[in-house]
Amino acid sequence: MVGEGILKGLAETARNFFGSYVSKERLTTVQYPEQRLPRIEAARSFPFLVYDGSDWQQGMRCVGCQICEKECPPKCILIEKSKDKKPDAVGKQQFYPAVFDIDISVCMSCQICVEVCPFDAIKMDVDVDLPTDNRFAGLLLDKQQLAKSNEYYHGIHPTEAAAVDAALAAERAKAQAKKPAAATPPAAPPSAAPVPEAQPVGGESK
Amino acid sequence: MSVTAYPTTPPILEPAADGSETQLLEISMGPQHPSTHGVFRMNVVLDGERVVKLKPVFGYLHRNHEKIAENETYLGSMPYTDRLDYICSITNNWAYALAVEKLAGIQVPERAEYLRVITGELTRLQNHASLIGFLLQDMGSSGTPLMYAFRERENILDLFEALTGSRMMCNYMRFGGCRVDTPAGWLEQAQKVVTEFPRFLDEYENLLVGNEILMERTQGIGVLSPELAIDSAISGPMARASGVNYDIRKVDNYSIYSRFSFRVPLGSHGDVYDRYMIRFLEMRESVKILNEAMRDIPAGPIVDPKMRIRGFRPKPGEAYGRIESPKGELGFYLISDGSTNPYRYRVRPPSLINLTVLEDLCLGVNVADVVAILGSIDIVLGEVDR
Numbered sequence: 001m002v003g004e005g006i007l008k009g010l011a012e013t014a015r016n017f018f019g020s021y022v023s024k025e026r027l028t029t030v031q032y033p034e035q036r037l038p039r040i041e042a043a044r045s046f047p048f049l050v051y052d053g054s055d056w057q058q059g060m061r062c063v064g065c066q067i068c069e070k071e072c073p074p075k076c077i078l079i080e081k082s083k084d085k086k087p088d089a090v091g092k093q094q095f096y097p098a099v100f101d102i103d104i105s106v107c108m109s110c111q112i113c114v115e116v117c118p119f120d121a122i123k124m125d126v127d128v129d130l131p132t133d134n135r136f137a138g139l140l141l142d143k144q145q146l147a148k149s150n151e152y153y154h155g156i157h158p159t160e161a162a163a164v165d166a167a168l169a170a171e172r173a174k175a176q177a178k179k180p181a182a183a184t185p186p187a188a189p190p191s192a193a194p195v196p197e198a199q200p201v202g203g204e205s206k
Numbered sequence: 207m208s209v210t211a212y213p214t215t216p217p218i219l220e221p222a223a224d225g226s227e228t229q230l231l232e233i234s235m236g237p238q239h240p241s242t243h244g245v246f247r248m249n250v251v252l253d254g255e256r257v258v259k260l261k262p263v264f265g266y267l268h269r270n271h272e273k274i275a276e277n278e279t280y281l282g283s284m285p286y287t288d289r290l291d292y293i294c295s296i297t298n299n300w301a302y303a304l305a306v307e308k309l310a311g312i313q314v315p316e317r318a319e320y321l322r323v324i325t326g327e328l329t330r331l332q333n334h335a336s337l338i339g340f341l342l343q344d345m346g347s348s349g350t351p352l353m354y355a356f357r358e359r360e361n362i363l364d365l366f367e368a369l370t371g372s373r374m375m376c377n378y379m380r381f382g383g384c385r386v387d388t389p390a391g392w393l394e395q396a397q398k399v400v401t402e403f404p405r406f407l408d409e410y411e412n413l414l415v416g417n418e419i420l421m422e423r424t425q426g427i428g429v430l431s432p433e434l435a436i437d438s439a440i441s442g443p444m445a446r447a448s449g450v451n452y453d454i455r456k457v458d459n460y461s462i463y464s465r466f467s468f469r470v471p472l473g474s475h476g477d478v479y480d481r482y483m484i485r486f487l488e489m490r491e492s493v494k495i496l497n498e499a500m501r502d503i504p505a506g507p508i509v510d511p512k513m514r515i516r517g518f519r520p521k522p523g524e525a526y527g528r529i530e531s532p533k534g535e536l537g538f539y540l541i542s543d544g545s546t547n548p549y550r551y552r553v554r555p556p557s558l559i560n561l562t563v564l565e566d567l568c569l570g571v572n573v574a575d576v577v578a579i580l581g582s583i584d585i586v587l588g589e590v591d592r
Contacts, residue, residue, distance in 0.1 A: 005416030012413045013350060028357065042389060044371040071516065073282040110285030110377050115385075115515055124371070159389075 041157055044124035046104045046141075047113055048148045052089035056147040057096075059089040061121035064097035068113035068122055076106035077113065090172070102146060104130065105139040120164045126156045230258065237266045241344040241577045244587030248564070248576070255572045260565040264558070267591035275551040280306055280381065280518050283551065287538075288375040290553065291589040293336060294329040296366070297531040299379035304460065305527030305538035306381045310520035312510055318383035319462045320503040324396065325369070325378060326529075327492045327499070331403060332362040333532035333584075334443075334485040334492075341482060341581040342414060345423055351414060358406045361399045368392055381518065383509030393500055400496045407489055415483070424479035428567040428579035431476060435563075442534025444560050444583060447484045448476030454530035461529075465502070466495045478575075481582040519546055533557050533584050553592060557585040 020026045030037055051059035064081035080099035088094045113122050125148070132138030154161040236247035245266035251259035271290065275283040287302045288295035300322055307314065314322075339355030363373040369392055370376040370385070378385055414420050430440070435448045445452055453470040455463040471487035473480030522544045528537035534556025541550035560583050567579050 002418055005414075005418050005421075009413045009417050012409055016354070028360070040367050040371075042368055042371040042386070067516070071279065071282065073278055073285055108285055108289075109372065109375065110288075111371070112281065112285065 039126060039156070041159060043126045044109055044111055045128050046107055046109060046125050046130070047102060047111075047122050047146070048125045049100065049143070049146045050121055050123055050150055050153050051147050052150050054149075056144065056149070058087070059149075060096060060143075060147060061088075061119050062097050062100065063095045063119060063121070064100070065095075065118070067116050067118065071116045072113055073110060074106050074108055076103045077101070078103075097143060100143040100146060102141050103139060104141060105135065120168060123153055123157070123160075235576070236263075242580065243340070243585055246580075246585065246587055246590065248580075250568075250573065250576065252573055255574075257568050257571055257573060257576060260568045260576070262561060262564050264561075264587075264591050267587045269592070271592040272551050272553060276548055279546045280520070280548065281515065283548075284379070285375065285377045288377055289588055290555065290592060291531070291533065291536075291557065291586045292374055293586055294333045294532050295374060295376045296325045296329045296370075296378050297529060297536065299377065300326055301527055301529045301531065301536045302538045303379040303381055303527075304529060305525050305540050306520070308527050309523060309525035309540050309542055310381070310518075312382040312513065314383055314461075315507045315510060316504050317387075317506040318508045320499050321384050321388070321508060322379065322461060323463070323466075323499045324496060324503070325366070325376075325384075327496045328362050328365065328396070328400075330492045330532045331489055331496075332359040334489050335359050335406075337532075337581075337584050338410070338482060338485055341578070342420075344577045344581040345420070347414070347420075351410070354406070354410060354413070358403065361402075365392070365396050365399060368395070380509055380513070380515075382513040383507070385509075387508045393503070396496075397500050400493055400500070403493055404490065407486060411486065415486070421479065423575070423578060424482060424582075425477055426475070427478045427571060427575050428582065429475065429477045430563060430567055434566060435476070438563050439559050440534070440563065442530070442532070442556050442560065442584075443484045443488060444481060444534065446470065447473035447480040449474055454528060454535055458528065463495075466498045468492075468495050478578050478582040517546070519544060524550075528554070531556060533586070533589070534560055553589075555589045555592065557583075557587075557589040561585055561590060 016026070050061050052061065053059035064079055066079045066081060069075075069077045069079045078099060078101040079097050082096045082098045085093040086096055088096075109124070111124050114124055130139075150161070150165075153164075231252045233250050233252060234247060235250055236242040237245040239247075242248070247263040247266065249261040249263060250257055269289075271286060275286060278286070284299060284302060287298040290298050306312070335355045335358050339352035342351040343349070366376055367373045368389060370378045430444070430448045432445075432448045432450050434440075435445045435450050440448075440450070441452065441454075449472050451470060451472055454460070455468075456470055468491040471484055471491065473484050520542045522542055524539070524541045526537055526539045528535055530536075535554065536556055537554035539550070539552040539554065540548045543549040564580065564583065568576050571579070
C-alpha cells in the first residue's frame with residue numbers, strides 16, 4: 001500500500017515523542033552552564049605545569065630541558081632555560097625554566113608534550129572555561145598561569161596522578177640507594193652508565 | 207568485463223515547445239551552501255532544472271597537510287591526521303600507524319590489535335550513523351532523522367572521550383600499538399552501547415527505509431555503474447553499492463580482520479538508495495565484528511615495549527599502508543630517508559577520489575538531486591582539501 005512506509009515512520013516518531021515523557025533516559029539534554037556532566041578522567045584540554053609543595057616557583061618539576069618545545073607538533077611552547085640552578089621541592093639543585101609560555105590559540109591538545117616529558121612536569125588540564133576578550137595576550141599563558149599544584153592534578157586525574165607519584169617516589173628511593181653505593185666503590189663499571197633516552201627503534205628487524 | 211565509454215558531453219537539448227529562446231544558467235553552489243558538507247563548491251550549469259555541466263571546486267580548506275607532515279617528526283604528524291577526516295579520526299590514525307609500522311617493521315601486540323579493531327569499528331558505526339542522518343537532512347527531512355542519528359553517535363563519542371580523552375580528535379594510535387589502555391569498566395560500557403545499537407538500526411529502518419517519498423527521491427538517481435566505479439578507483443561503501451566486491455578488510459586481511467566472521471554487503475543498482483542502504487548493512491556487520499572482538503580481547507601490553515617515543519628513525523625505504531576507512535580506501539604513502547621526518551608523505555584520501563565522479567553522476571538530474579547525490583558520496587572536506 002502506498003503510504004505504509006510513511007505511516008510506519010510517523011509511528012516511530014510518535015513512539016519517541018511520547019516515550020520521552022515516560023522514560024527518563026531519553027531526556028539527555030543538560031542545561032549547560034548551570035548543570036554539568038560528571039568529569040571524565042581521561043579528558044584533556046590544554047597543558048599545565050605541575051609543582052610539588054606550596055610554592056609554585058620552588059616546587060616546579062620542570063627543569064627547562066626543552067624536549068616538549070622540540071617535540072610539540074604546532075610549536076606552541078616557548079622555553080628559555082635558566083643560567084643558574086635553584087633548589088627544587090626536595091632540595092636538589094636544578095635548572096628551571098626562566099620563561100615558559102604556551103600559546104593556547106596554537107595548541108591542538110594532542111598531549112605529545114605530556115608523553116615526551118621525562119620529569120612528569122607537564123600534564124593535561126580538563127578546564128575548558130578559557131574565554132577571554134584579548135585574543136593575543138589573553139591566550140598566551142606564562143609560567144605562573146600554567147603552574148598548578150600536584151593536589152590539583154590529583155583532583156582531575158586521580159588514577160594517573162597516583163601512578164606518577166608512585167613512579168617518582170620509586171625513582172627517588174632508587175637514587176637514594178644508589179648514592180652511598182656509588183660513593184663507596186671508587187671505580188664504577190662503565191656499563192652502569194645511564195641508557196641514552198633517545199634510541200632509534202625499528203628497521204633493524206627487517 | 208567490457209568498459210564502455212561514458213558520455214561526458216552534456217546532452218543536446220531540444221528548443222522549447224513554443225520556439226522561445228532558452229538560455230543555460232550557471233550557478234555557484236557553495237562554498238557556503240548548507241548541504242555541501244563544509245566548504246565545497248560546485249559550478250553547476252543548468253538548463254531549467256536539469257544539470258548539463260558540473261564542475262567541482264575544492265581547496266577552500268587546504269592547509270598543506272602533506273608538506274607540514276614532511277617537516278614534522280613521524281609522531282608529530284599523528285595529531286594532524288586526526289584533522290583529515292574529522293568524523294573518524296581513529297581510522298586515520300590507524301592508517302598512518304600501519305604505514306609507519308610497515309616502513310619500520312614494527313609488530314603490534316595482540317591486545318592493541320583488538321583495541322584498534324574495536325575503536326575502528328565504533329568509528330565506522332558513528333560515521334555511517336551521522337552520514338545517513340546528514341543525507342536525510344540534505345534531502346529535506348528537517349531534523350528528526352539527524353537528531354536520532356546524533357543521539358546514537360553521542361554514546362560512541364562518550365566512549366571515545368572516556369578512552370582517549372577527546373571526542374573527535376582522538377590521537378589514539380601509536381607506532382606499535384595504542385596510546386592508553388582501556389579504563390576500568392570501559393569494555394562493559396562499550397559492550398552495552400554495541401548491544402543496544404541494533405535497536406537503533408531497527409528504529410531507523412522503520413522510520414525511513416520504506417518511506418515512499420524517500421524511495422522516489424533516491425531510487426534510480428545518481429547511478430554509478432560498476433565499470434565506472436572501477437575505472438575511477440572508487441572504493442568503500444560507494445563502490446560496494448555498485449556491486450564491486452572490494453573491501454580491504456577482506457582483500458588485505460590487515461590487522462586481525464581474518465579472525466572475525468563478517469560479510470561484505472553489496473548493492474545491485476548503484477543509485478543513491480543503494481548507497482544509503484549499504485550503510486545500514488555495514489553497520490550490522492560492524493556490530494558483529496565488535497561483539498566478537500569484545501568477547502575475545504586478551505590481556506597484555508598495548509604497545510611494543512621496544513618502541514621509544516622520541517628519536518624514531520626508520521631506515522631508508524618506502525611503504526604504503528592502507529585500511530578500509532568508513533569512507534573507502536585510506537592510504538598513507540611514506541618515503542623515509544633515515545631521518546626523523548618523512549622525506550615524502552602522501553595521503554590517498556577516499557573522499558576526494560570518490561568525489562571525482564560527481565559530474566558523471568549528476569548529468570541530467572534535477573538540481574535538487576545533486577544535493578542527495580553529494581550526500582550519498584560521504585565526503586568530509588577536511589580530507590578532500592587536506
